[in-house]
Amino acid sequence: MDAGLLEQMLLGALLGLSVYLPLRCGQLSLATPGFFAIGGTVAALLSTRVPALAGSGSTYPITSVLLEMALAALLTGVLALGLGRVVLRLRGIYLAIATIALVEILRVVTLNLEFTGGALGIFGIPQPFNSAAGYAAFTLALLALICWLCDRLEKTRPGRAMAAIRDDELAAASQGINTADTKLLAFVLSALVAGITGVVAAHFLNSWNAKLGNFDASITTLAFVVFGGSRTWLGPVFGGLLLTALPELLRPVGDLRLIVFGAVILVGPLFFPQGVITPELFKWFKPRIGGITTAAAQGVKQ
Amino acid sequence: MEGLLQLLFNGLSVGAVYALFALGYTLVFSVLGVINFAHGAIFTMGAYFTYLLIGGAVGANGLLAGLQFPFALPFWLALPLAGIAAAAVALVVERIAFRPLRDRGSDPLLALITSLGAGVILVNLIQLLVGAESYSIPVGTLGSLPAALSIAGAKVRTVQVMLLAISGLLLAALSIWINGSRSGKALQAVSEDPVTAQLLGINSARVIQIAFGISGFLAGMAGGLVGLSISIAGPYFGIGYGLKGLGVLVLGGLGSVPGAVLGGLIIGLAEACVPADLSGYKDAVSFGFLFLVLLVRPQGLLGRPQANKV
Amino acid sequence: MNLLQLEDVGVRFGGLRALQGVDLEVKQGEIFGLLGPNGAGKTTLFNVISGLTAPSSGTVRWRGASLAGLSSHRIARLGIARTFQNLRLFSSMSCLENVLVGMHQHARQPPLAALLQTQSFRRRESQLQQEALALLDLFQLEATAHQDAASLSYGDRRRLEMARALASRPQLLLLDEPAAGMNPSEKDELRELIRRIRDQFKLTVLIIEHHVPLMLGLCDRLAVLNFGQRIALGSPDQVRRDPAVIEAYLGGGT
Numbered sequence: 023m024d025a026g027l028l029e030q031m032l033l034g035a036l037l038g039l040s041v042y043l044p045l046r047c048g049q050l051s052l053a054t055p056g057f058f059a060i061g062g063t064v065a066a067l068l069s070t071r072v073p074a075l076a077g078s079g080s081t082y083p084i085t086s087v088l089l090e091m092a093l094a095a096l097l098t099g100v101l102a103l104g105l106g107r108v109v110l111r112l113r114g115i116y117l118a119i120a121t122i123a124l125v126e127i128l129r130v131v132t133l134n135l136e137f138t139g140g141a142l143g144i145f146g147i148p149q150p151f152n153s154a155a156g157y158a159a160f161t162l163a164l165l166a167l168i169c170w171l172c173d174r175l176e177k178t179r180p181g182r183a184m185a186a187i188r189d190d191e192l193a194a195a196s197q198g199i200n201t202a203d204t205k206l207l208a209f210v211l212s213a214l215v216a217g218i219t220g221v222v223a224a225h226f227l228n229s230w231n232a233k234l235g236n237f238d239a240s241i242t243t244l245a246f247v248v249f250g251g252s253r254t255w256l257g258p259v260f261g262g263l264l265l266t267a268l269p270e271l272l273r274p275v276g277d278l279r280l281i282v283f284g285a286v287i288l289v290g291p292l293f294f295p296q297g298v299i300t301p302e303l304f305k306w307f308k309p310r311i312g313g314i315t316t317a318a319a320q321g322v323k324q
Numbered sequence: 325m326e327g328l329l330q331l332l333f334n335g336l337s338v339g340a341v342y343a344l345f346a347l348g349y350t351l352v353f354s355v356l357g358v359i360n361f362a363h364g365a366i367f368t369m370g371a372y373f374t375y376l377l378i379g380g381a382v383g384a385n386g387l388l389a390g391l392q393f394p395f396a397l398p399f400w401l402a403l404p405l406a407g408i409a410a411a412a413v414a415l416v417v418e419r420i421a422f423r424p425l426r427d428r429g430s431d432p433l434l435a436l437i438t439s440l441g442a443g444v445i446l447v448n449l450i451q452l453l454v455g456a457e458s459y460s461i462p463v464g465t466l467g468s469l470p471a472a473l474s475i476a477g478a479k480v481r482t483v484q485v486m487l488l489a490i491s492g493l494l495l496a497a498l499s500i501w502i503n504g505s506r507s508g509k510a511l512q513a514v515s516e517d518p519v520t521a522q523l524l525g526i527n528s529a530r531v532i533q534i535a536f537g538i539s540g541f542l543a544g545m546a547g548g549l550v551g552l553s554i555s556i557a558g559p560y561f562g563i564g565y566g567l568k569g570l571g572v573l574v575l576g577g578l579g580s581v582p583g584a585v586l587g588g589l590i591i592g593l594a595e596a597c598v599p600a601d602l603s604g605y606k607d608a609v610s611f612g613f614l615f616l617v618l619l620v621r622p623q624g625l626l627g628r629p630q631a632n633k634v
Numbered sequence: 635m636n637l638l639q640l641e642d643v644g645v646r647f648g649g650l651r652a653l654q655g656v657d658l659e660v661k662q663g664e665i666f667g668l669l670g671p672n673g674a675g676k677t678t679l680f681n682v683i684s685g686l687t688a689p690s691s692g693t694v695r696w697r698g699a700s701l702a703g704l705s706s707h708r709i710a711r712l713g714i715a716r717t718f719q720n721l722r723l724f725s726s727m728s729c730l731e732n733v734l735v736g737m738h739q740h741a742r743q744p745p746l747a748a749l750l751q752t753q754s755f756r757r758r759e760s761q762l763q764q765e766a767l768a769l770l771d772l773f774q775l776e777a778t779a780h781q782d783a784a785s786l787s788y789g790d791r792r793r794l795e796m797a798r799a800l801a802s803r804p805q806l807l808l809l810d811e812p813a814a815g816m817n818p819s820e821k822d823e824l825r826e827l828i829r830r831i832r833d834q835f836k837l838t839v840l841i842i843e844h845h846v847p848l849m850l851g852l853c854d855r856l857a858v859l860n861f862g863q864r865i866a867l868g869s870p871d872q873v874r875r876d877p878a879v880i881e882a883y884l885g886g887g888t
Contacts, residue, residue: 050433112618115359115578118436119570120618123611126567130608171749178748179741186724186735193722196684198710198739198802237567241361241440248437253726280448288441291434292424 025154027270032161033223034266037239038246038258039168040216045252046176047208048188049110050118052240056125057102057213059132059235061094061220066144066230067137068093082148082225084160091221098217099210106209110202125240132232143231147224157226164222165259168215172255175211184208249290251297260299329478331596337484337553339592340491344546345565346572346584347498348539354515354579355528355535358435362417363543364566365446366410368559370544371551372450373406374399375459385455399465403490403548410544411537417442418536423529450559460555483553490549494542495585502581507534515579564607571610575617577627586625635698637662637838638683638714638806643692645678645862652678653862656692660806665832665839667853669846669873671882674859676842677719680808683840684716685709711739715804717795719811719842725784729775729794732783733766736801766801772831773797788815800831807831809841813848821845825852846883850874858882 037054044051068075068090069082075090077083109120132138139145151157175181183204186194195201224230242265250261268286272279290298345367352360379396382388397405421438425431466486472479502508513521514531522528547562572591576583591610598606617624640658644651653675660666668676681687683694685706694701696712704712715736724732734741741762747755770776773793778786783794792812799807809828813821825848832839843849849856850870858866858879866876873879 108619112622114433115357116574116618116622119359119574120615122567122570123614123618126611127608127615130605130611134604174749174751179738179743182727182731182735183738185727185731189724189726190722192686192706193718193724194735195706196686196710196716196718196722197736197798198707199735200707237563241437245437245440248434277448277452281445281452284441284444284446284448286441288421288438288445290441291430291437292428295425295428295430295434 025158027267029154029158029161029226030270031263031266032158032165033219033226034243034246035165035259035262036161036168036215036219036222037243038250038262039165039172039255040212040219041243041247042252042255042258043172043212043215044205044208045247046181046188047184047205048191049205049208050114050244051109051121051209051212052118052244053102053105053109053121053124053209054212054216054243055235055237055239056121056128057098057216058220058223058239059125059128059232060098060101061091061217062224062227062230062234063132063138063144063220064094064097064217065090065221065224066139066147069148069225070144070146076148081152082150084150087150087221087225091218094217094221095214098213102210102213103206106206106213107202110205110209122237122240125235126237129232129236132235139231141232143229143233145229147228147230149228150225154226157222161222164218169255169259176254180204180207245287245290247297249287249294249297251294251299253296253301254299257297257299261297327478329475330480332593333475333478333480333484333488335593335596336589337487337491337592338595339589340488340495341546341550341565341588342568342572342592343585343588344491344494344542344549345569346576346588347495347581348543348546349569349573350576350579350581350584351511351535351539351542353573354581355511355518355532356422356432356435358422358432359439359570359573360417360422360536360539361436361440361566362414362421362443362446363439363539363569364562364564365443365450366414366417366540366562367543367547367550367565368450368556368562369413369446370406370410370547371556371561372454372459372547373409373544374402374548374551375461375556377402377405378461378465380459380461382454383457383459385457386451386453388453389455391454399461399552403545406548407541407544410547411540413446414536414540414543415533417446417540418533422532422536447559447563454559456558458555458557458561459551461552465552481553487549487553490545494545498538498542499581501538507531511535568607568610571614574614574624577624580624580626580628583624583626636660636695637697638840639695639698640679640683641693641695643679643682643689643694645675645682645687646690651862653682653689656859656862656864658857658864658867660838660840662838663832663836664854665828665841665852667849667856668840668842668859669844669849669856669879670859675862676859677810678862679859680716680810680840680842683709684714684808710802713803713805714808715799715802715806716808717792717799717810717812719814721791721795723783723791723794723798725782727783728780729770729783729786729797730763730766730779732794732798733769733801734762736798737762737766739802769797769801770794772800773827789817789820792816796831800835803835804837806838806840809839809843811842811844813843813845821848824848828852 037058040054075086109117112120133141183199186199187201187204191201246261246265247258249265251257269279269283272282275282348363349359376393377397378399379393381392382390421442422435425434425438466482469482472481473485502511510526510531513526514528518528572587573584575590576587591613595606595609598609636659638660640656643653643656645653670676678687682689685704701709724735743755743758767776767779770779773796775790775794786794813824816824828839831837853870855869856873857864858873860882865878865882866873
C-alpha cells in the first residue's frame with residue numbers, strides 16, 4: 023500500500039478517536055476539526071517562523087516536532103478547558119450546533135488574519151521525514167500510544183463514569199459522579215488528540231490553510247465514529263482507517279467514488295446502528311489487539 | 325436615508341432566503357427532532373432545476389454536457405416547478421435516509437449521518453451530471469422588468485424586491501397552512517407529542533412526509549431565487565447556506581416557525597451591517613449570533629426551553 | 635441530632651405548588667415511610683433531598699447543615715443514595731458495572747497507578763469487584779453479574795438499583811417505590827431485605843411506596859402527603875387511625 027495513503031488513514035483514525043472521546047461520554051461535540059486546525063496552525067507558524075527550531079541537519083528535527091506537539095497540546099487544552107465549561111452546559115443537538123459554530127468562527131477568523139496566511143495559508147512547512155513511510159511509522163506509534171491510553175481510560179474509574187453519563191446523566195450524578203468535570207475531561211482529551219494530530223498533519227501536508235478545519239471535516243470525522251462504533255476505542259480507529267481509505271480505494275470507479283462514499287455513510291448506520299465494532303466483537307478481539315497495542319506503546323517509551 | 329433603506333433592503337432580501345432555508349430545517353426538526361443535513365443539497369438542486377427549466381444549457385464538463393430542454397419556461401413558472409422537483413428529492417431523502425432508521429427504532433441522532441450521506445450523494449451527483457462550473461440565470465429571464473427600481477430615492481435591484489415578495493408570500497402561505505388546515509394541525513400535534521398524536525389517529529408517517537415535502541419545496545424555491553439574484557456557484561454552494569441556516573434556526577428557536585423567520589431577518593440585516601473593510605468576517609456573524617444565543621438563551625428567541633424530566 | 639431535617643420545604647413549578655410547608659425529621663437508624671396518593675409530591679420531596687430539584691422555600695438539613703445549593707453529586711457524596719421510581723439503570727452496562735459505578739466515590743486510585751496497572755492498582759480493583767459481586771449476591775443477582783442491565787426482569791432491575799445505591803455506602807437510602815411491579819411474594823421478600831440491609835449496613839431508610847400494608851408492616855414511622863402538604867405523621871398505628879389519612883385515601887373518591 024502507498025505509505026502516503028497509510029499516513030492519511032492513521033491521521034483519520036486519530037481524528038476519529040478525538041470525536042469518540044466526548045461521544046463515549048454522551049456528548050456530541052463536532053469541535054475536533056477546530057482543534058485540529060489550531061494544532062496545524064501552531065506547527066506551521068513555529069516551524070516556518072522560528073529558525074531555532076530548524077536545527078542543523080538536512081531534515082527538520084523530530085525533537086522540534088515533539089515540542090510543537092507539546093505547545094499545541096497546551097494551547098488546545100487550555101482553550102478546551104475554557105470553552106468546554108461554557109458549551110458543555112448544552113445537550114444533544116444543541117451542543118453539536120454550538121461546536122459547529124465554534125469551528126466555523128475559527129475558520130473565518132483564520133481566513134482573515136494576516137499572520138495565518140489568509141486564504142492561501144502557510145507554505146513550505148519543513149519536513150522531519152524524507153518519506154511518507156517515516157511519517158506513517160511516527161504516526162502509527164502515536165496512534166498506538168493514544169489507543170493504549172484510551173484503553174486504560176475505558177477500563178478504569180473515569181471511563182466507567184463517562185459511560186454512565188452517556189447512559190443516564192442524572193442517575194450518574196446521583197452516584198456521586200461530578201458530571202460537569204467528567205464531561206470536561208472528555209472534551210479536553212478530545213481537543214488534545216486533535217491538536218497533536220494537527221501538528222503531524224501540517225508537516226505531512228507541507229502547507230496549511232483554513233480549509234482544513236471546516237464543517238465537512240466535522241461531519242466526516244463524526245462519520246468515522248458512527249460508522250466504526252463509539253463503545254470502544256477500536257470503533258473510531260477502524261472507522262477512521264476505513265473511511266479515509268475508501269475514497270482512494272474507490273479511485274478506479276472514477277467520478278463515482280464520492281457518491282459511493284456517500285452511500286457508505288448513508289447505509290452504514292442502517293445496518294450497524296451501534297457501529298461496526300461493538301463491545302461483543304471487541305471482547306473477541308481483545309486478546310490479540312490489546313497485546314499488540316501494549317507492545318507498540320512500550321516500544322514508543324523505550 | 326437612502327443608504328439606510330438600501331441596507332435594509334439588502335439585509336431583508338438575504339434574510340428572507342435564510343428564513344426560507346431555516347423553515348425547511350425547522351419543519352423537519354419539529355416532527356423528528358433532528359437536523360436534515362441534506363437540506364443544503366436539496367437547495368442546490370432547486371437552483372439547478374430552475375436554471376434548466378428556464379432553458380439554460382449545461383456546460384461541457386458533466387455527463388449531461390450540452391443538455392438543454394427544448395422549451396424555456398418563464399421564471400414565474402419555472403421556480404415553483406423547481407420547488408416541486410426539489411420536494412420530490414426531499415421525499416426520496418426521507419425515504420432512504422430517515423424512514424429506515426425510524427422503522428428500526430435506531431437512535432435518531434444517526435439521521436445526522438445518514439442525511440449527510442444523502443447530501444454527499446446529491447452534491448456529487450450534481451457534479452457528475454453537470455460539472456463543477458458555476459451557472460448564472462440570465463438577466464433577460466425577468467422579461468421586460470427593469471433591472472433596478474427606485475424606492476424612496478434608494479436604488480433597489482428588482483431581483484431583491486422579488487425575492488422579498490416571494491419569500492413573504494411563501495411564509496404567509498405556510499403559516500396559514502400550519503394554523504388553518506387539517507394537515508397543518510396534524511403537524512403541530514406530531515411535533516408536540518408523536519406518540520399521543522399516533523394514538524389520536526394521526527398518521528405520523530404521512531405528516532413526516534408532508535413536512536419533508538414542504539421543506540424541500542421551500543429549499544428548492546430558495547435555491548432558484550438565490551440562483552437568480554447571485555448565481556449558482558457550483559454543486560457545493562448550498563453548503564454555506566446550509567450552515568448559516570443552522571445559525572438562523574438556533575437563533576429563532578429549534579422547531580419554531582415564526583422563530584425561523586425572525587432569525588433569518590435578524591441575521592440577514594446583521595450581515596448587511598458589516599462594514600465593507602470587515603466583509604471577510606461576514607460569514608462569522610451568523611455563527612457568532614448562534615453561539616451567543618446558545619449560551620444566553622439556548623431555546624432561541626421564540627423557542628420553548630427543554631424540559632428536564634426526572 | 636436528626637440525621638435529616640426538612641423545615642418548611644416548598645416547591646413551585648410555575649403556578650403549581652408541588653410541595654408546601656413540609657416539615658419532617660428523620661432519625662438515625664429508622665425506616666421512615668412516605669405515603670400519599672399519586673401526585674401528592676412524594677417524588678418531588680425525594681428530588682429536593684437528593685439535589686435534583688431546588689426547593690422554592692425552606693431548608694433541608696443533613697446532620698444539622700443546610701444542603702442548599704449543593705449539586706446532586708455532592709449530596710450523593712455526603713452519604714445520601716437513592717433509587718428512582720421509573721428505573722434509571724445504566725442500560726448498556728452489565729449489572730456488575732452498574733454496581734461499580736455506584737462505588738465511584740470509593741474507587742478512586744492514583745492515575746499513574748491506573749495507567750501502569752501496578753500491583754496495588756490491580757489488587758484494589760479486584761477487591762472492588764469482589765465487593766460489587768457480594769452486593770449483587772445480597773440481592774440475588776450474582777448469576778446475572780455479566781448480563782446487560784437492560785436484559786433483566788422488572789423486579790431484578792429494581793433490586794439492581796438498590797444494589798447500586800448501596801454500593802456508594804450511604805448512610806441514608808431513599809427508595810422510590812421499590813415494590814412497584816413486584817408480585818406479593820416478592821414484596822414480602824423485599825420487606826425482609828430492606829430490614830436486613832438496614833441492620834447490616836447501619837442504614838437509615840426513607841421509603842416511598844403505594845402499597846399500604848407493606849408500609850405499615852415495615853416502617854418505624856410514617857408521614858402522609860396529600861396535595862403537597864404533610865397531613866399526618868406518626869407510628870403506623872397512629873397513621874392508620876388518623877382521620878385525615880382516611881379522608882385522603884377513602885374520601886377523595888378513589
